[in-house]
Amino acid sequence: MITLQCPLPLRDYPNIVMGHGGGGKLSRDLVEHLFAPTFDNALLAPLNDQAVFAMENARLAFTTDSFVVKPIFFPGGTIGDLAINGTVNDLAMSGARPLYLSAGFILEEGFSLDDLTRVVYSMGAAAKRAGVQIVTGDTKVVEAGHGDKIYINTAGIGIVPDDVNISAGNARAGDAIILSGAIGLHGIAILSQREGLRFDSEILSDCAPLHDLVATMLAITRDIHVLRDPTRGGIASALNEIADAGKIGIEIDERAIRVPRDVASACEMLGLDPFYVANEGKLIAFVPNEIAPRVIDAMRAHALGGDAAIIGRAVAAHPGMVVARTSIGATRIVDMMIGEQLPRIC
Amino acid sequence: MQSLDTYRDEARVRAVCDEIARVATREWTLMEVCGGQTHSIMRYGIDQLLPKQIELVHGPGCPVCVTPLEVIDRALAIAARPDVIFTSFGDMLRVPGSTTDLFQIKAKGGDVRIVYSPLDALQVARANPGKQVVFFAVGFETTAPANGMAVFQARREGLKNFSILVSHALVPPAIIALLSDPENRVKGFLAAGHVCAVMGYREYEPLAEKYRVPIVVTGFEPLDIANGILACVRQLEECRAQVENAYPRAVLREGNVAAQKLIAEVYQVCDRKWRGIGEIPASGWRLRDNLREFDAELRFDVGDLRVNESPLCISGLVLQGRKKPNECVAFGKQCTPAKPLGATMVSTEGACAAYYRYARHTFALVG
Numbered sequence: 001m002i003t004l005q006c007p008l009p010l011r012d013y014p015n016i017v018m019g020h021g022g023g024g025k026l027s028r029d030l031v032e033h034l035f036a037p038t039f040d041n042a043l044l045a046p047l048n049d050q051a052v053f054a055m056e057n058a059r060l061a062f063t064t065d066s067f068v069v070k071p072i073f074f075p076g077g078t079i080g081d082l083a084i085n086g087t088v089n090d091l092a093m094s095g096a097r098p099l100y101l102s103a104g105f106i107l108e109e110g111f112s113l114d115d116l117t118r119v120v121y122s123m124g125a126a127a128k129r130a131g132v133q134i135v136t137g138d139t140k141v142v143e144a145g146h147g148d149k150i151y152i153n154t155a156g157i158g159i160v161p162d163d164v165n166i167s168a169g170n171a172r173a174g175d176a177i178i179l180s181g182a183i184g185l186h187g188i189a190i191l192s193q194r195e196g197l198r199f200d201s202e203i204l205s206d207c208a209p210l211h212d213l214v215a216t217m218l219a220i221t222r223d224i225h226v227l228r229d230p231t232r233g234g235i236a237s238a239l240n241e242i243a244d245a246g247k248i249g250i251e252i253d254e255r256a257i258r259v260p261r262d263v264a265s266a267c268e269m270l271g272l273d274p275f276y277v278a279n280e281g282k283l284i285a286f287v288p289n290e291i292a293p294r295v296i297d298a299m300r301a302h303a304l305g306g307d308a309a310i311i312g313r314a315v316a317a318h319p320g321m322v323v324a325r326t327s328i329g330a331t332r333i334v335d336m337m338i339g340e341q342l343p344r345i346c
Numbered sequence: 347m348q349s350l351d352t353y354r355d356e357a358r359v360r361a362v363c364d365e366i367a368r369v370a371t372r373e374w375t376l377m378e379v380c381g382g383q384t385h386s387i388m389r390y391g392i393d394q395l396l397p398k399q400i401e402l403v404h405g406p407g408c409p410v411c412v413t414p415l416e417v418i419d420r421a422l423a424i425a426a427r428p429d430v431i432f433t434s435f436g437d438m439l440r441v442p443g444s445t446t447d448l449f450q451i452k453a454k455g456g457d458v459r460i461v462y463s464p465l466d467a468l469q470v471a472r473a474n475p476g477k478q479v480v481f482f483a484v485g486f487e488t489t490a491p492a493n494g495m496a497v498f499q500a501r502r503e504g505l506k507n508f509s510i511l512v513s514h515a516l517v518p519p520a521i522i523a524l525l526s527d528p529e530n531r532v533k534g535f536l537a538a539g540h541v542c543a544v545m546g547y548r549e550y551e552p553l554a555e556k557y558r559v560p561i562v563v564t565g566f567e568p569l570d571i572a573n574g575i576l577a578c579v580r581q582l583e584e585c586r587a588q589v590e591n592a593y594p595r596a597v598l599r600e601g602n603v604a605a606q607k608l609i610a611e612v613y614q615v616c617d618r619k620w621r622g623i624g625e626i627p628a629s630g631w632r633l634r635d636n637l638r639e640f641d642a643e644l645r646f647d648v649g650d651l652r653v654n655e656s657p658l659c660i661s662g663l664v665l666q667g668r669k670k671p672n673e674c675v676a677f678g679k680q681c682t683p684a685k686p687l688g689a690t691m692v693s694t695e696g697a698c699a700a701y702y703r704y705a706r707h708t709f710a711l712v713g
Contacts, residue, residue, distance in 0.1 A: 015453040025684055268350070270462070271436075271694075323707055327354040328568045330391025332704040338440070338684050 023232030023278075024337030028241075046167050046245065049090040049228070052160050059162060061096035063087060064155035072119065072149055075189045076204030080122035082280060083152040085209045086231070088130045092211035093227040093283070095166045095218055096158030098130060103137040103154050108147035119150060130209035132156065158211075163222045170225040171246030173316040176292035178285040179256075180213065180299060181206070181307040183235055184263035187277035192266065199269075203262045208281035213304045217285065220298045226286035229279070233337055236275040238284055239322045240336040243314075246286075250322040252312030252334070276337055286314060353567030360395060362572035367397035370579050375401045375531050377524070377667045378574075379517060380486075380538035381408025381695030382566050388700035390568045394708070400575065403531075403667030404700075406520050407538050409485040409513075410437055410693030411665060412620045415655060417513045418443040420648040421482050422451055424511065427646070431457045431474060433467040434482040441692045444653045464496035464510070471500070471508035480642045483510040488540045490514050490631060491605035494612035497633065497640045509642040512632055515618060517541050518549050519629035524666055525557045532667055534578040536564040536571070539593040544609075546601025550589045558587045565593040612637060621689055622655070622662030661688035664697050671698040672709050678702060 019026040036044060043051040050063035065086045072079040084101065091098040103123065107116065127134055134154075185206040192201045210229060217224060226246070230238035235257070243250045259267075259274045267274045281304060287295050292310055299305030312324075322334040352358070378384060384404045387393055393402055406412055422443045425432035432448070439448040439460065452458040457477070461467050464481050471479035483493040493510060500508040517538060524530055537550060542563045550561045560581035564574025574592045581588060591597055609631070618630025633641045643649050658676045663669040671677055671690070681687040683699050690696035694703075 013450065013453075015450060017449040017453045019449065264350075318707060321707060326390045327356065328359040328390050328392065328395065329356040330394040331707070332389060332391050333707055335683075335703045 019338065022337065023237050026338060027233075028336070046169055048094065048167055050094050050096070052094050052096070059160040061091045061094040061158045061160050062155070063090040064153065065090055066151065066153045068148070068151050069190065070148060071190075071193050072115070074193050074205055075201075076185075077207040077280075078119055078122040079150060079152060080119040081126045081207050083154045084123055084126035084130060084132070085207050085280060087154040087156040088132060088209040088211055089229045089280075089283075091156050091158040092209070092214045093166070093229055094158075094160055095164035095214060095224065095227070096160045096211070097215070098132045098156055098158040098211050100135045101127065101132050101154050101156040103134050103152065105137070105139045106147055106151040106153075107139065107141045108149050109141055109144040111149045116150065119152075126209070130211065161218070161222070164218060164224070166224055166227050168226050168228065168242045168245035171242050171248050171286045171314050172225060172288075173248050173314050174289055175225055175286040175314040176289045176310050177239075177250065177252065177312045177314065178287060178292060178296060178299070178308055179235065179311045180210075180283045180285075180305045182258040182260045182263070183230070183279055183282060184259055184267065184274040184277040186280040187234070188263050188266045190278075191270070199266070201262055201266065203260070203266070206279055206281035208304055210281065210283050210304060213283065213299065213302050216298050216302050216305070217295050220294050221287065221291050223291065224285055224287050224295075226284075228284045230282060230284055231278050231280060234274070234276040234278060235284060236273070236322070236334045237336055239334065242284075242286065243320050243322055246314065247319045249315040249318035249320070250312060251315055251325070252322065253325045254327055255325075256309055256311045258307055258309070275334060289313070350567065353569040354390070355569070359392070359568045359572050362569065362576055363395040363397070366400060366572070366576050366579055369576065369583055370397055370399045371583060373399045373401065374533050374579055374582050375403060376534045376536060376575060376578055377403050377405045377532040378536040378564070378571070379405035379407040379521070380541070381411065381693065381697070382540070383536060383538065383564065383571060384408070384697050385695045385700050386566050386568065386571060388704040391705070392568050392571055395572075396575070400579065402575075403670070404664065404697035405535075405667060406524075406620065406623065406665040407486060407517065407541075408665075408690065408693050408695040408697070409489070409515065410441055411661065411689040411696045412515055412623070413441070413484055413513050413689065414619045414621045415444060415653045416651045417511070419651045419653055420643060421511055422446055422448065423648050423651065424480055424642055424646045425451045425456050425458050426454075427478075429478050431459060431470055431477045431479045432482070433459050433461045433470060433479060435462075435484070436460045437693050438482055438484060441689055442686060464493045465499070468496050468499055468505070468508060471505055472503075475507060477507060478645075479508050481508075481510045483512045483514065486515055486517055486538070486541050487545045487609075488538075488543075490609050490613065491544060491602070494608050497612055497637055498608065500640060501637065509640045509645045510633075511642040514613065514631040515620065516615075516629050516631065518553060519626050520620070521550075521553060521561075523623070523626045523629075525553070525559065527666070529668060532559075534560040534582055535562070536574045536578060537561050539563055539565040539570070539596055542593070542597045542601065544602050544605050546599050547589050547591065547597065548599060554587050554589045560587050561589045563589070563591045563593050563597050565596065620665070622659070622665050624662075656687040659688035661690040661698065664690050671701040672706075674698070678706060
């Protein structure tokens with residue numbers, strides 16, 4: 001018998017709240033308690049950002065992502081750049097070479113054609129830069145007030161080399177954890193443009209396609225265990241998901257994580273923790289400790305990995321938990337967020 | 347930000363903690379009054395660097411935590427009205443009332459907006475003349491001047507669609523209440539630096555003298571807090587009980603005189619209920635009688651709401667420094683930040699949330 005009840009209670013929320021889209025525990029709840037058990041299959045089960053499967057003689061990576069960012073134009077990019085790079089990066093995090101993308105547009109009645117053109121041109125340029133083709137698409141229009149200018153969905157496929165096997169569940173105690181560069185740029189660039197919060201800053205989104213950086217790393221070693229791009233929920237959420245999936249503990253050193261001064265200042269002012277702020281052009285890699293220095297050398301030679309550094313290690317202790325060494329040399333937990341990060345009163 | 351790095355530097359903080367260990371000859375229990383300091387202590391792990399003989403207990407200075415449940419329910423009742431745009435600082439949105447929270451009101455169609463300043467709420471009121479715009483004015487003395495300024499401006503502009511739901515609490519009466527408790531074991535206080543930046547610290551001088559307790563004005567960075575603890579321990583070891591300013595880069599003895607003048611024009615002292623603690627005489631501010639047209643509680647007639655708390659929750663004892671969060675049987679089990687039983691588990695400045703988020707690896711759960 002089919003019942004219209006959640007398989008497991010969803011943290012007592014009878015309605016969707018914004019936090020369900022925040023990339024934290026609430027988002028995770030929706031996936032683990034509703035989507036995954038309902039759609040139940042072996043390819044979905046690892047809950048990676050993409051599915052990898054064999055077809056004929058090739059291994060394919062397949063992913064989809066929707067883009068509802070506001071504002072649609074922001075310092076360092078547009079919703080169109082994100083729609084291409086976000087999906088390219090989801091593919092790249094499996095080690096895949098991205099090939100073809102689809103683009104679905106949901107447009108609000110009254111949206112300016114000039115702005116649509118600007119978005120579409122930015123998608124064209126981003127696709128060219130990433131070396132992918134947009135080969136199919138769809139357009140829908142909703143009544144004014146039933147959308148917010150433009151929403152974009154992209155799906156993508158890519159080819160995964162035979163000897164590459166990257167998944168969050170592959171993290172092993174002893175792995176070195178590499179972060180490709182400074183954190184917090186995208187999230188703060190977006191926040192700086194939000195209505196009611198506008199502040200002057202030079203912070204640009206780090207939005208960029210990462211597949212070429214990944215290819216550079218794979219040229220050094222095929223033995224990369226995990227790759228993640230820490231988007232919504234920041235590096236804290238990505239590390240927690242990996243600790244969970246790999247049943248390992250994680251130890252990081254806060255002082256090894258580069259937070260640009262502007263980002264740090266904005267976070268101080270708003271009461272935000274940069275570890276939870278979104279990135280769109282950074283990756284976290286888990287690699288065997290002994291090859292980490294060579295991987296880092298290769299990353300640093302790449303335009304998108306100039307600040308790559310080891311930020312910590314996977315350990316056998318405290319599985320599922322991320323513990324950070326703080327700036328004063330003590331320790332603290334780096335937890336998963338519940339919903340969205342909330343600015344504090346004082 | 348260069349200066350902030352200095353205040354978070356391991357060598358400097360360790361040097362002060364080593365000095366605390368050298369100075370302290372016996373056990374001392376100190377209370378940091380402010381939730382922002384509690385957050386800093388757990389976030390950086392300052393307690394891990396202190397000698398065993400120094401115990402920190404956490405005070406009632408988290409504005410989200412001490413806001414009574416019925417005030418939250420009043421906010422929810424107002425926010426659910428179709429004619430209202432309800433504005434608030436972000437961390438009040440997740441605080442559960444007796445049946446719902448502001449996030450769910452928003453999800454069901456309520457117009458709830460996060461603002462970063464009460465003056466932004468005023469801007470929302472100007473831009474939406476057909477709606478009633480309410481700002482949730484929660485906080486200690488720190489946020490009172492800006493909230494007062496919003497009311498002040500609204501009156502000057504003749505804005506008829508703006509009001510604030512006031513829940514202001516005052517620190518000195520809370521310290522008196524703690525010190526008057528026969529079970530009090532706090533021997534010294536770290537006063538909240540930002541409260542003192544507004545109010546100065548003259549009003550603490552009679553308290554230090556009457557109750558023979560050192561009160562040290564303390565900042566929020568790890569080095570500030572370590573310095574505040576050191577000053578407090580030195581006084582205790584030397585049998586002194588004075589008000590001392592360990593945060594001179596932000597605080598003057600007189601405080602911010604212009605802000606105090608505005609506060610006096612906008613607010614008057616009232617009795618106030620503290621969540622988990624109860625009524626403390628003369629421990630809050632409400633709008634002055636000539637400004638009560640801007641009081642949302644009257645405008646929307648929600649003053650009579652009364653509710654009960656979860657019987658499991660010991661947040662009152664936590665807020666008075668009589669229990670540590672991890673001594674609660676519900677901590678980390680029935681009560682987590684995802685499903686809080688009391689406000690101390692909700693706010694990032696709440697002691698229970700700070701213990702859970704940053705330090706649950708350092709102790710075992712009880713019960």
